[in-house]
Amino acid sequence: xxxxxxxxxxxxxxxxxxxxxxxxxxxxxxxxxxxxxxxxxxxxxxxxxxxxxxxxxxxxxxxxxxxxxxxxxxxxxxxxxxxxxxxxxxxxxxxxxxxxxxxxxxxxxxxxxxxxxxxxxxxxxxxxxxxxxxxxxxxxxxxxxxxxxxxxxxxxxxxxxxxxxxxxxxxxxxxxxxxxxxxxxxxxxxxxxxxxxxxxxxxxxxxxxxxxxxxxxxxxxxxxxxxxxxxxxxxxxxxxxxxxxxxxxxxxxxxxxxxxxxxxxxxxxxxxxxxxxxxxxxxxxxxxxxxxxxx
Numbered sequence: 001x002x003x004x005x006x007x008x009x010x011x012x013x014x015x016x017x018x019x020x021x022x023x024x025x026x027x028x029x030x031x032x033x034x035x036x037x038x039x040x041x042x043x044x045x046x047x048x049x050x051x052x053x054x055x056x057x058x059x060x061x062x063x064x065x066x067x068x069x070x071x072x073x074x075x076x077x078x079x080x081x082x083x084x085x086x087x088x089x090x091x092x093x094x095x096x097x098x099x100x101x102x103x104x105x106x107x108x109x110x111x112x113x114x115x116x117x118x119x120x121x122x123x124x125x126x127x128x129x130x131x132x133x134x135x136x137x138x139x140x141x142x143x144x145x146x147x148x149x150x151x152x153x154x155x156x157x158x159x160x161x162x163x164x165x166x167x168x169x170x171x172x173x174x175x176x177x178x179x180x181x182x183x184x185x186x187x188x189x190x191x192x193x194x195x196x197x198x199x200x201x202x203x204x205x206x207x208x209x210x211x212x213x214x215x216x217x218x219x220x221x222x223x224x225x226x227x228x229x230x231x232x233x234x235x236x237x238x239x240x241x242x243x244x245x246x247x248x249x250x251x252x253x254x255x256x257x258x259x260x261x262x263x264x265x266x267x268x269x270x271x272x273x274x275x276x277x278x279x280x281x282x283x284x285x286x287x288x289x290x291x292x293x294x295x
Contacts (some may be wrong), residue, residue: 001171002164003188004180010164013180014130017162019043020052032126048076052121054131054150059117060105066116067092067101073124091119095149111142115149122153129154129161135169147173179274 002010008093015021017028019035027034035046060069070088072263077084095115105113116135121129131150135143151173154161163170171177177188 001174053125056133
């Protein structure tokens with residue numbers, strides 16, 4: 001979990017980790033590969049295959065039913081249509097949204113909309129889920145249900161979940177909590193991360209199944225690189241939410257807060273007509289025809 005005041009850079013960090021906003025310097029390393037060294041087409045495939053996104057609101061495409069929305073990440077999949085339909089049905093059933101499958105987003109409650117967003121983020125087997133203030137517009141009951149279902153799905157899929165929030169509720173579900181403070185990532189005292197010792201030989205080294213962000217920019221450009229030799233702080237931070245360890249060292253961020261709507265526009269441009277791209281009337285018609293024949 002990432003904590004910090006509004007405007008401090010939580011959303012910008014998620015944008016960088018999610019390959020939506022290119023850093024001025026530094027790198028994002030995942031499974032030994034610097035993702036920002038990949039070309040645009042390869043990055044789009046990585047986002048489609050390995051990433052899931054949940055925003056604060058407006059997660060679903062307004063002109064498509066809940067069922068059609070869940071099928072969007074599978075449009076470029078090689079799965080047979082029958083298996084796609086079965087996967088959608090299974091997700092809806094687990095989320096308790098089977099009765100809402102033919103509803104448009106405007107007919108869903110806030111909680112149903114966000115739970116549908118969980119389903120769409122995970123339906124393609126995503127290994128990394130980035131959630132930016134996902135329950136900010138929900139009441140406490142729906143917010144708790146959201147995190148319970150997100151945690152359950154993530155455990156099942158062995159997925160990394162990174163939640164950026166100023167709320168305290170996500171702390172109940174977080175394995176590790178990091179606070180952005182004074183332009184540095186600071187582990188919360190008493191957590192597993194705070195008490196974790198990192199061998200010097202591993203400091204600054206990327207590891208498999210971990211995302212690492214490193215930079216040496218000045219304060220004026222972005223966040224200061226957490227130099228453990230001079231600052232005598234932890235050399236690298238590991239964020240683990242759910243089951244898989246996420247290593248996050250120093251950040252390059254732009255401080256202004258990025259709203260959810262801005263993130264969606266960036267995602268639409270970056271995903272090579274994949275996840276949140278504009279769906280043409282012809283494609284929507286084909287999806288509905290497919291659903292009609294399947295039912």
